[in-house]
Amino acid sequence: MSLDALEYSWPCGFARFEIAVRNPGVDWFGDGELALLAAALGHPVRRIRAHI
Template sequence: MGSHGENGFATLAVEVPCCGVGTSLDVLDYDWPCGFARFEIAIWNPERDWFGEEELAAIGDALGHPVRQIRAHI
């Protein structure tokens, strides 16, 4: 994705992996919720619904940082 500067993205210019076209992160059409992260925990085919607020709080407590749940249909 875009180049990362010390205080965030240095540029929003990217080459999208789907077709190799150059574009900008601020003009992409995002499905919410979405996010950019430096770390992820991926669970494939979870066979369950979303984590509840208490579960997310427990995961955040264990990691020492609040977490956000983002589901992807790939």
């Protein structure tokens, strides 16, 4: 089976790198915080929650 044929319930992604934050004191980053991070990186970002 190819990865394209799988059904995902959360937003999923495959990347060359990740920025992982553990126990930041918040459950989820807000849109404003993501916009600031994207501006700092010079590239759009997408939040994907990991369930390990």
